[in-house]
Amino acid sequence: MTHEAGREETAESIGHSVGSGAESALEVARRFVERAERTASRLGTYLHRDPEVTLAMAREVDARIAKGEKLSPLAGVPVALKDNLCTHGIPTTCGSRILEGYRPPYDAHVVERLRKAGAVITGKTNCDEFAMGSSTENSAYFPTRNPWDPERVPGGSSGGSAATVAALEAAISLGSDTGGSVRQPAAFCGVFGLKPTYGAVSRYGLVAFASSLDQIGPIARTARDVALLYNAICGRDVRDMTSRAEAKPIAVEDVERGVKGMKLGIPRDLIAEGVDPEVLASLERVAKTLAEEGATILDVTLPHARYSIATYYLIAPAEASSNLARYDGVRYGFRAKGASDLQQMYAVTRGKGFGREVRRRILLGTYALSAGYYDAYYLRAMKVRTLIRKDFTDTLARADAVLLPTTPTPPFKLGEKLDDPLAMYLNDIFSIPASLAGAPALSFPAGMTRSSLPIGMQLVGRPFDEGTLLRVARTWERRNTDALRVPPIAAGARA
Amino acid sequence: MTDYETVVGLEVHAQLKTESKIFCSCSTKFGARPNSQVCPVCLGLPGALPVLNERAVQFAVMTGLAVGGEIAERSVFARKNYFYPDLPKGYQISQYDRPLCAGGGVDVHAEAPGGGSGWSGSSSRRTRGSRFTPKVARA
Numbered sequence: 001m002t003h004e005a006g007r008e009e010t011a012e013s014i015g016h017s018v019g020s021g022a023e024s025a026l027e028v029a030r031r032f033v034e035r036a037e038r039t040a041s042r043l044g045t046y047l048h049r050d051p052e053v054t055l056a057m058a059r060e061v062d063a064r065i066a067k068g069e070k071l072s073p074l075a076g077v078p079v080a081l082k083d084n085l086c087t088h089g090i091p092t093t094c095g096s097r098i099l100e101g102y103r104p105p106y107d108a109h110v111v112e113r114l115r116k117a118g119a120v121i122t123g124k125t126n127c128d129e130f131a132m133g134s135s136t137e138n139s140a141y142f143p144t145r146n147p148w149d150p151e152r153v154p155g156g157s158s159g160g161s162a163a164t165v166a167a168l169e170a171a172i173s174l175g176s177d178t179g180g181s182v183r184q185p186a187a188f189c190g191v192f193g194l195k196p197t198y199g200a201v202s203r204y205g206l207v208a209f210a211s212s213l214d215q216i217g218p219i220a221r222t223a224r225d226v227a228l229l230y231n232a233i234c235g236r237d238v239r240d241m242t243s244r245a246e247a248k249p250i251a252v253e254d255v256e257r258g259v260k261g262m263k264l265g266i267p268r269d270l271i272a273e274g275v276d277p278e279v280l281a282s283l284e285r286v287a288k289t290l291a292e293e294g295a296t297i298l299d300v301t302l303p304h305a306r307y308s309i310a311t312y313y314l315i316a317p318a319e320a321s322s323n324l325a326r327y328d329g330v331r332y333g334f335r336a337k338g339a340s341d342l343q344q345m346y347a348v349t350r351g352k353g354f355g356r357e358v359r360r361r362i363l364l365g366t367y368a369l370s371a372g373y374y375d376a377y378y379l380r381a382m383k384v385r386t387l388i389r390k391d392f393t394d395t396l397a398r399a400d401a402v403l404l405p406t407t408p409t410p411p412f413k414l415g416e417k418l419d420d421p422l423a424m425y426l427n428d429i430f431s432i433p434a435s436l437a438g439a440p441a442l443s444f445p446a447g448m449t450r451s452s453l454p455i456g457m458q459l460v461g462r463p464f465d466e467g468t469l470l471r472v473a474r475t476w477e478r479r480n481t482d483a484l485r486v487p488p489i490a491a492g493a494r495a
Numbered sequence: 496m497t498d499y500e501t502v503v504g505l506e507v508h509a510q511l512k513t514e515s516k517i518f519c520s521c522s523t524k525f526g527a528r529p530n531s532q533v534c535p536v537c538l539g540l541p542g543a544l545p546v547l548n549e550r551a552v553q554f555a556v557m558t559g560l561a562v563g564g565e566i567a568e569r570s571v572f573a574r575k576n577y578f579y580p581d582l583p584k585g586y587q588i589s590q591y592d593r594p595l596c597a598g599g600g601v602d603v604h605a606e607a608p609g610g611g612s613g614w615s616g617s618s619s620r621r622t623r624g625s626r627f628t629p630k631v632a633r634a
Contacts, residue, residue, distance in 0.1 A: 086542040099541070106535050108542060205542040239536075240544050322574050325585025326539055346578055 187456020
């Protein structure tokens with residue numbers, strides 16, 4: 001048995017072979033559908049997967065190519081979508097009972113772009129309910145399992161999107177990142193995950209969790225694939241007032257330019273406590289390799305980053321409490337039966353339709369925003385957020401990027417932190433600061449623990465400088481070809 | 496009664512003559528087929544985002560200037576959250592402490608019933624020749 005099945009199969013290589021006619025989009029789609037048939041139900045990667053729809057999309061791409069239409073580098077590339085991205089006529093539940101059976105009458109901006117590019121949708125991936133969680137155990141339907149060790153979590157909230165790429169059920173995927181929900185699962189599943197700069201990608205059609213933090217981000221198995229997917233979705237869209245024209249596609253050749261002369265800062269003050277020794281060892285290995293490649297490694301400080309979790313757990317729930325008000329049982333989705341009046345219908349619908357974590361955050365947020373508490377909580381948190389953003393502005397005036405682990409530990413076991421919300425929240429200590437700052441941040445695979453669990457390292461950069469992050473990660477990737485490893489569950493399933 | 500002062504506030508709503516709605520591109524044309532001028536944004540569907548109509552802002556500023564109000568350099572929209580079946584998002588998009596315009600006024604002169612002495616009032620802080628001191632109340 002080999003672990004090499006599909007190893008070299010990247011979005012880039014698929015796009016080339018479909019574009020050049022060496023392989024049809026349908027052949028590619030069949031291969032990915034077959035893999036998903038073997039592993040998806042064991043891993044719990046998808047909430048909605050319809051091979052007929054996937055194969056029909058692939059046939060359509062082949063027809064467009066046959067007509068001579070010039071498609072993008074993603075033509076025929078199988079892409080998975082997190083279930084909080086609206087897909088026309090395809091269920092979109094956000095992993096929640098309250099949206100069970102809901103089929104949007106429109107496509108999200110990113111979905112529109114991907115369809116136009118000729119990408120083929122493999123399905124809607126499992127996630128923590130409304131993107132609230134770090135393990136995908138908060139899905140109302142079933143948990144997702146880590147392809148590297150099915151007893152462990154894939155991270156969250158975009159756990160399905162990361163696991164499906166790691167298991168080669170899709171070549172690339174989209175997740176959403178509010179406090180680390182693309183980067184942390186990417187780290188846990190041994191793949192790349194980018195949270196673009198706030199404003200780089202239109203959120204039209206992304207079901208909102210915390211509007212001042214949410215970003216849609218690509219997940220892929222190579223740095224170059226991240227660039228290809230980012231290029232397909234970035235830039236100004238008139239339907240999202242926060243989207244910006246400064247977000248420009250990245251030239252894939254530029255990703256190869258190396259790190260010579262670059263300055264990378266390590267915030268040692270933040271990493272001082274509670275970090276797994278194998279994660280720390282990996283950080284040192286990455287720093288050493290990048291120094292050998294010509295980068296200068298600096299010590300930097302992010303003095304306010306240690307307040308990130310407290311700040312985030314006021315701002316994000318406050319915004320969520322308002323964003324989730326529309327799920328009231330009146331127009332679509334779940335409605336509790338048997339209520340005798342309107343107030344009771346609202347109460348029972350929302351009490352039963354939302355899971356524990358979502359209810360907890362709605363309560364936290366409503367409390368933090370209520371009259372008399374606003375100044376003490378939300379407003380104060382916004383001030384601390386400004387200080388955290390300034391930490392990054394100051395640091396990134398001296399360094400081209402900040403290097404730190406994506407998570408303090410390798411993937412934990414299912415159930416391990418489920419009854420301890422605070423322990424779960426603390427897992428996001430390294431990813432939340434960049435979210436609060438609105439800065440771009442990339443998690444890349446940085447080796448394995450002795451027990452074969454993935455470790456992820458993170459780079460945080462200047463606004464709209466995603467390209468630099470990919471250059472640094474690509475430099476490490478070139479020196480460590482094991483980045484394209486395939487987990488046993490995917491390799492073992494080979495025909 | 497002399498201890499009391501009568502203060503009457505008016506909340507005036509006006510439909511603006513814009514081609515499209517205030518937060519989406521749906522037409523405002525009167526008399527079209529039912530449900531033909533709605534979209535995910537004005538239905539408040541999951542994932543939809545509002546985009547402010549530039550023309551509506553221009554009209555608001557023009558109104559503010561016409562009544563001698565102050566136009567804000569920086570204005571903020573706020574959500575007014577409450578549950579009601581006719582409120583698809585669970586909140587109204589409104590303005591709270593930083594509206595587009597504030598102040599200004601329209602003078603009103605009228606005969607008192609029974610032909611007594613006339614009274615005049617204004618919604619403005621400025622008063623011209625009135626023996627009353629108008630109060631500005633927030634609706």
